[in-house]
Amino acid sequence: MAPTMLVLLGLAAVCAILALIIKAKAHPFIAMIVVSIALALVAGMPMAAVIPTLQEGMGKTLGSVALIVTLGAMLGKIIEISGGAEVLAKALLRAFGEKRAPWALGASAFIFGIPVFVDVATIVLVPIVLAVARKMPGRANMLTFALPTVMALLTVHVVLPPHPGIVGGSELMGADVGMVLLLGFIPAITMWLFSQVISGYLVKKVFSPVPAEGSALAGVEKQDVTDAKDNEPSVGLVLAMIVIPLLLIMSQTVTALTLPKGSVVRSFFALVGASPAALLIGVLLAIYFLGVRRGWGASKIEDVCSAALPATAAVILITGAGGTFGFVLSKTGVAQAVADVLSGSGLPIIFLAWLMAALIRAAQGSATVATITTAPLIAPLAASMGLSPMQIALVTIAIGVGSMALSHVNDSLFWVWSRYYQVDTASALKSYTVATTVTSVVGFGVVALMWPLVGAMS
Secondary structure, three states: OOHHHHHHHHHHHHHHHHHHHHOOOOOHHHHHHHHHHHHHHHOOOOHHHHHHHHHHHHHHHHHHHHHHHHHHHHHHHHHHHOOHHHHHHHHHHHHHOHHHHHHHHHHHHHHHHOOOOHHHHHHHHHHHHHHHHHHOOOOOEOHHHHHHHHHHHHHHHHHOOOOHHHHHHHHHHOOOHHHHHHHHHHHHHHHHHHHHHHHHHHOOOOOOEOOOOOOOOHHHHHOOOOOOHHHOOOHHHHHHHHHHHHHHHHHHHHHHHHOOOOOHHHHHHHHHOOHHHHHHHHHHHHHHHHHHHHOOOHHHHHHHHHHOHHHHHHHHHHHHHHHHHHHHHHHOOHHHHHHHHHHHOOOOHHHHHHHHHHHHHHHHOOHHHHHHHHHHHHHHHHHHOOOOHHHHHHHHHHHHHHOOOOOOOOOHHHHHHHHHOOOOHHHHHHHHHHHHHHHHHHHHHHHHHHHHHHHHHO
16 A cells, blocks of 8 residues: 555544544543554455454553553552551641642652552542641632642653553553653653642632532542551651662663673563562562551452552553554554654654644543554654664653643543532633643653753763
8 A cells, every 4th residue: 555545544543543532432442442443454454364463462562561550550559548648748748838838749749649540649639638728828729739739640640650651652662661760750850840830820820719628529538548547657668669669660771771681680670670570579568568567457458459450451451452553553554654754744753752642632631542642653753763772762751741731621630630629610721731731841841852862872
């Protein structure tokens, strides 16, 4: 098939996925599988090869993603149920003081959000954020505390593993997850700091009252987030449970870059620093230190770990479907044709990656879907350019950063956040949507500044 026709097929396939998700309200998993089959048939793939191709694409993606997402969810659930989120928030409030409560909440959310899915983390932190807002004298603005919290959570969600979008994007791009994590901290921290500042500016322009105690939806604060408030873990212990897996993952990347292949140390960290192994170690440590040592029995531990699984099912399937779509794009030659067109545009790959993810996010709402839809379109271009592993990791980060932009009414988090804090839709658009977009632009600026430096180091 002619390259031009392949490009048009690729564009039509993406548009079809968006139409099914947005207009037909189809589940993203169903939408991507159906479009993948249709694309394979229209592109001339033999009918007998279509389903085996889908199975191969699904298997290639889920081989690592399922382990990372599931173990990350379990770690986050253990920290959540043990009261770790509340402990971090209280400690940071003491350290920052009430006058700097937005910074305390933002910092707490940034740390807690690393292993916890953004929707879950947002809901878990609602009682803490509301309690802080209600302690403020005078007529407090709910956005002063709610906006920096959700921005910190969303930043780590789109940029840092083990979150599903960036992990799936890494797999599709062929990027090393440890390298993505190592490099990703630079834009993530910058984006978080900027979001704190821009939130302070926006709350002067947009006002939303603090919900009255016991009002609808905000009454979530009456729920028990932790089962043992009289036996809370220490701040240091909670931080250790989050940091240890991240350090192990980064150690694999660092030793692979600095030590020879035959090194025993490098081989050791290749094992324990692989993302699934590092997260498994983190889960086992959390089970013991946050569970067993605090009185959890075997049945309690099983219940907590099992509670993490339902939330991961849809995420894993969507990510796998994205991998299947990417594999079909590759097998049919569509991805390479799109890559050839993009390379001929003259635009830098780092900008194309960010822009494409931002536009897809704006169209269909999910940051995860935006990342795993963009990655297979950008991957062939990255391969044709002969980019180094560090450069591929940075392009993957650019995709993740782009998936944060232009979040609005088609984003589930937009509604979760605005309804729990009772922020009206217009105010949410003026604050949340503006903050996500501007922060994404700043994140792209950081990635763009890193690009020549990473190129010089490669």
